[in-house]
Amino acid sequence: MNYYPGLGYSQGVTTAGTARETTTRTGPGAARQHTLRERNLELVARAVYEVPEPLSRAGVASATGLARATVSTLVDQLVAAGLVRELPAVTGGRAGRPAVPLVPAPRSxxxxxxxxxxxxxxxxxxxxxxxxxxxxxxxxxxxxxxxxxxxxxxxxxxxxxxxxxxxxxxxxxxxxxxxxxxxxxxxxxxxxxxxxxxxxxxxxxxxxxxxxxxxxxxxxxxxxxxELAGGSDVAAPDSFIFVSGDVGIGAAIVVDRELFLGERGWNGEIGHVVVDPAGPRCSCGAFGCLEQYAGKEAMMRAAGLPPDSALSALVACLTESGTAGPAGGRAALPAGRALGSALADFVNLLDVSTIVLGGAYTELLPWLRADVVEVLADRVLSAPFVDLDVRAAQAGPQxxxxxxxxxxxxxxxxxxxxxx
Amino acid sequence: MNYYPGLGYSQGVTTAGTARETTTRTGPGAARQHTLRERNLELVARAVYEVPEPLSRAGVASATGLARATVSTLVDQLVAAGLVRELPAVTGGRAGRPAVPLVPAPRSxxxxxxxxxxxxxxxxxxxxxxxxxxxxxxxxxxxxxxxxxxxxxxxxxxxxxxxxxxxxxxxxxxxxxxxxxxxxxxxxxxxxxxxxxxxxxxxxxxxxxxxxxxxxxxxxxxxxxxELAGGSDVAAPDSFIFVSGDVGIGAAIVVDRELFLGERGWNGEIGHVVVDPAGPRCSCGAFGCLEQYAGKEAMMRAAGLPPDSALSALVACLTESGTAGPAGGRAALPAGRALGSALADFVNLLDVSTIVLGGAYTELLPWLRADVVEVLADRVLSAPFVDLDVRAAQAGPQxxxxxxxxxxxxxxxxxxxxxx
DNA sequence: CGCATTTGTTGTACGAATGAACTATTACCC
DNA sequence: GGGTAATAGTTCATTCGTACAACAAATGCG
Missing domain, CATH: 3.30.420.40 (ATPase, nucleotide binding domain)
Structure with a gap:
């Protein structure tokens, strides 16, 4: 996660106390014997859960580096707790005692x-x-x-x-x-x-x-x-900016499969990044916020629809007004370049190269993508060295x-x- | 560090391999006996290093939650390795055997x-x-x-x-x-x-x-x-955005005393956040980047000085042209509002509420601060709920x-x- | 049918932390 | 001045969890 080895600077004793005053103050990070057990239980559980096809006890051992004996006792505990299930032993072509596949326990x-x-x-x-x-x-x-x-x-x-x-x-x-x-x-x-x-x-x-x-x-x-679950075919990226477009526009930052929340979890307010200070006034008081270009109401208005129209109306309107994409005619959605501009700022400030568009943007992606990609390529400083990826959300409704x-x-x- | 307990989503086995292909694949996170020792050694070392006044072995024990006996053996190892030094036992008012203060070893x-x-x-x-x-x-x-x-x-x-x-x-x-x-x-x-x-x-x-x-x-x-070392009197904030203004403008993000680097460490490019798309063309090809308002050359030009003047010339010019601050006359530095605008985007996207201004900005802070603070208060969405803090860097030259x-x-x- | 092979289990050894008992050194009180 | 309480640091038997090696179980192959 930290590509600058030795630059990370976490404070053991002191911050552990300030972060959550609720925890007892006895030994925040003191490692005891049972800490080992907890950590290795987690390790084994993740090995079982986060692997495409089931592992056996021996497979978990070689994947984690733990001894087979240790894995056995840990797996037994997880099975007893109902977190892991054993499938019938499968005699797969190979010599030797058949392995018992371990899988996440369904419906427990x-x-x-x-x-x-x-x-x-x-x-x-x-x-x-x-x-x-x-x-x-x-x-x-x-x-x-x-x-x-x-x-x-x-x-x-x-x-x-x-x-x-x-x-x-x-x-x-x-x-x-x-x-x-x-x-x-x-x-x-x-x-x-x-x-x-x-x-x-x-x-x-x-x-x-x-x-x-x-x-x-x-x-x-x-x-x-x-999104981290990935789609049926495509795997989820490990790091991405997730942008959810609706009435408001919100975003979340995931780095190495972990949410980055800032100090209070109030980050990702991309809807109020200024795209053009000469632009229309926003509800937040500023002028030319992204929301005034790429918010749902603004997109409706730009398409000549009433601001509270359904997304399907906008899609229908865009579909009939030309081919499925801006290449087919006038720029179908002025939101595209504005979104690209705000995202370029985002990428320059954060260095996360994959952008996942969710909410209303998922369906509108065909009319947005080309503009977003073009602006990003122009404006992101690291663009010559990085593959910027703009893709649709996979997680489905709600x-x-x-x-x-x-x-x-x-x-x-x-x-x-x-x-x- | 993670205020959403249970939202953190780190993948044990699989990412450990992808992050650094150079490491051997045997047991990335398997916790063994000596893992305990390593972790507790670190814990004890941090306790000795990151505390305002020296602790004794007993003090370290109560601070870390480890047993006195354990701390003793660990401290002995650190002393033997030359990482920790024992000061002469001090008989401080209190009853009981005098404590041996432990301090970071100087010049080892x-x-x-x-x-x-x-x-x-x-x-x-x-x-x-x-x-x-x-x-x-x-x-x-x-x-x-x-x-x-x-x-x-x-x-x-x-x-x-x-x-x-x-x-x-x-x-x-x-x-x-x-x-x-x-x-x-x-x-x-x-x-x-x-x-x-x-x-x-x-x-x-x-x-x-x-x-x-x-x-x-x-x-x-x-x-x-x-900056994390703090100043002589003021303590360093745990989380801040560090902005270094010079010919170019760079930034770094520190959250919970740890650098946040994004995917490649190429974040913090605040110099090319767009302040006004109708602004002057930037060397990066875009228009109205922050650097065109708050870069060193732009600031010199705005003050009527040759672009390659020394910082001291700008300071002298500002000092004589009015009182030490924009309240005393015309807005001394147009850079202030531009910087505030870019920083507002930064804070909205990241949710880090302390901003440390370094490089040339440290000396220019008196002429920048009021504008920056005002724009931030206007434009940061969470401003009503957060104390935004704009301060000068403490770390000194180079x-x-x-x-x-x-x-x-x-x-x-x-x-x-x-x-x- | 015997042998190699792989999985899973059992038992011993080892390393590290713990807690209690013990020593060392001071302050305080009579 | 001596006894007592208090605190710091050390020693040692205990406990717990993992490692290693040997073993049992179950299969494929010649």
């Missing part, structure tokens, strides 16, 4: 993703294999809604879904609530969600989900996590629900010792 | 910082206490210079300094070479350094420093590391030299087991 421990967005409420349950076990998504117009009412409805939805999977013998390891706004994950408070009309509230208790471990996060951040559930499961995977 | 293991910049060459040696043990800085006009000649001269300088400290019984743990350009720390190659007129070269062998471990890095990144030496010492501190 599951994660719950929750989301309130402008036009829907949803709850989705994923198991350790990444399959959707259960979900409910309810459309609704939630701008300027009452958080108490909406969150109670979402809580009922969550209980419904959650009770269902619990009845089938699964354990819900926790939940993540995705919200379109500035959330502070340390305190669990929502500062402001402009498009919902919500501000300064503590959403988790309003869900009424009892003692289930529910944490909140920004919607774009969780959607980016969903990506934040999937990402939230995945985040819960990643936490399980990061500390399987808590489950044995 | 040292780090070497090297730098080629536009107007000087330098080598600086720091010991584990952070003191400068030895240095040589040679002014020179090095734009469009011959890398072979310049690097041979720097190599001679480095050998000179290095031989001196070695003769005094110190061990040089390694070196970092700071260069003002795009460097790839993985390969050790310099892609391009526009202001030196260098491109596509492998600088380390040209130094001729034998088998000394020399690694290269970007100048602004190393200067940012120097900060990259200090930062380079510190980077070497941090590597020692991160793996003291290699020295016992």
């Amino acid at each position: 421990v599951v994660g719950l993703g929750l989301e309130v967005n402008v036009d829907y409420l949803g709850a989705r349950v994923l198991d350790l294999t990444g399959e959707v076990v259960s979900e409910q998504v309810v459309p609704g117009a939630l701008h300027d809604s009452d958080p108490t009412v909406v969150l109670r409805r979402l809580g009922a939805l969550a209980r419904d879904v959650s009770d269902g999977v619990a009845a089938a013998g699964m354990t819900v390891a926790g939940a993540r609530l995705a919200l379109p706004g500035l959330v502070d994950p340390r305190t669990g408070l929502l500062e402001v969600a402009p498009n919902l009309g919500w501000s300064s509230l503590d959403p988790v208790p309003l869900l009424g989900l009892g003692d289930l471990d529910v944490r909140i996060a920004n919607e774009a951040k969780l959607a980016a996590l969903a 990506a934040a629900l999937t990402g939230g559930a995945r985040a819960v499961l990643q936490a399980v995977l990061a500390d399987p010792a808590a489950w044995v | 293991v040292v780090g070497l910082g090297l730098e080629v910049n536009v107007d000087y060459l330098g080598a600086r040696v720091l010991d584990l206490t952070g003191e400068v043990v030895s240095e040589q800085v040679v002014p020179g006009a090095l734009h469009d210079s011959d890398p072979t000649v310049v690097l041979r001269r720097l190599g001679a300088l480095a050998r000179d300094v290095s031989d001196g400290v070695a003769a005094a019984g110190m061990t040089v743990a390694g070196a970092r070479l700071a260069l003002p350009g795009l460097v790839d720390p993985r390969t050790g190659l310099l892609e391009v350094a526009p202001n030196l007129g260098w491109s596509s070269l492998d600088p380390v062998p040209l130094l001729g420093l034998g088998d000394l471990d020399v690694r290269i890095a970007n100048e602004a990144k190393l200067a940012a590391l120097a 900060a990259a030299l200090t930062g380079g030496a510190r980077a070497v010492l941090q590597a020692v501190l991160a793996d003291p087991a290699a020295w016992v």
Whole structure:
């Protein structure tokens, strides 16, 4: 992760205390015997989970570098905890005792993703294999809604879904609530969600989900996590900027398969990068923000549609007005160059060369991509030395629900010792 | 570091292989017995190094959570390795056996910082206490210079300094070479350094420093590391954006006392963030880059001085043209608002709320700060919820030299087991 | 059918941290 | 001045987890 060996500068004792005041102060990083066990359990679990085809105990041993004997005891614990399942031994062509393939246990421990967005409420349950076990998504117009009412409805939805999977013998390891706004994950408070009309509230208790471990996060951040699963054919990039275009425009930064959140998780506000200070005034008070060019309403207006039209109307309009791409005629979407310009700033400031376009941009990509790529090639300083990649999101609808559930499961995977 | 518990998503087995193909594939993260020892050695070393006043063995034990017995053996090893020194036992008011204070060992293991910049060459040696043990800085006009000649001269300088400290019984743990350009720390190659007129070269062998471990890095990144030492009175912030203004404008990102480098370490190119697309053409081909407003030459021109004037001339000019600050008259430096605008984009994209201004900006801060702060307050979305802080760099002249030496010492501190 | 081969398990050895007991050295109080 | 409490540092048996080697299990192949 750190290509400058020896430049990383993390402070052991002192920061560990300041980062989370809630943890007990006894030995934040002291490594004991059981630390070894925890770490190696995680290592073995990841080896089982993050490999294209099942490994045997011996395979895990050679993949991790641990001794076969050690792997055996660790795997036995994971199997006993229900996190790993043994498939029937397969006698595969080769000589020797047949190997027992190990796979993530389906439908045992599951994660719950929750989301309130402008036009829907949803709850989705994923198991350790990444399959959707259960979900409910309810459309609704939630701008300027009452958080108490909406969150109670979402809580009922969550209980419904959650009770269902619990009845089938699964354990819900926790939940993540995705919200379109500035959330502070340390305190669990929502500062402001402009498009919902919500501000300064503590959403988790309003869900009424009892003692289930529910944490909140920004919607774009969780959607980016969903991207890490990759598409059916294409693998997910290890590092990328995820940009989600809708009424507002949000982004998330993933480096080496890990979210980069800045100090408070309030980064990625690309919608208010200035594209042209002589441009139209933005709701944020500045002039010429990206949102004024590539936000949903601006794109609708530019296409001569009412600002609150559905995305499908814009797609239809673009499809009939020319070939599927700007090469076929006039630049179909002025948003393209503006988006490219803001992304060029982003790439120059961050050095992440893959850009994943999500939300409305996924469907609009054919009309955006050429302009974005061209502006990036012109404006990114490292462009001569780097392959810039602009691609469509793969995670499917309500990506934040999937990402939230995945985040819960990643936490399980990061500390399987808590489950044995 | 990660305020979204459970959102971090690091992949154990698979990425470890892709990140560095050079490492052997046997057990990247397998934790064995000696892993415990290494980790706890680091923990103890950091406890000794990163605490305002000396700790005793017992103090380290309570600070780290390790048992006194364990700490004793670990400290003994560090003392034997020359990384830690015992001061005379101090009988401080309190009852009980007097404690033996432990401090970083002065003048034992040292780090070497090297730098080629536009107007000087330098080598600086720091010991584990952070003191400068030895240095040589040679002014020179090095734009469009011959890398072979310049690097041979720097190599001679480095050998000179290095031989001196070695003769005094110190061990040089390694070196970092700071260069003002795009460097790839993985390969050790310099892609391009526009202001030196260098491109596509492998600088380390040209130094001729034998088998000394020399690694290269970007100048602004190393200067940012120097900031982490803090000033004489003010403590360094844990997270900040370091902006170094000179002919070009570079930046580095530090989050939780760790450099954030992006995919290749080529981030922080704030000099080419677009401030106004209707602005003057930049050398990079785009229009209205920050460098055209807040680069050294642009600032000189705006003040009516020849573009290659010295910084002192600009300061003199500003001082006599009004009071020390824009409040005293006309906006002294048009660079201020441009810098504020680019920084607002930076903060919106990254969520790091402290900005440290280095290079020429340090001296110009009185004429810049008010404009920068005002624009930031207007344009940063999270401004109502965050205290934005704009401050001057503390690290002193040739900060990259200090930062380079510190980077070497941090590597020692991160793996003291290699020295016992 | 015997042998090589690979997987998985069992038992011993070793390394590292722990906690309790012990020594060393001071302050304080009578 | 001596006893006692307090704190620092050390010694040693214990515990825990991994490594290594030997062994058992199960298969393919000649």
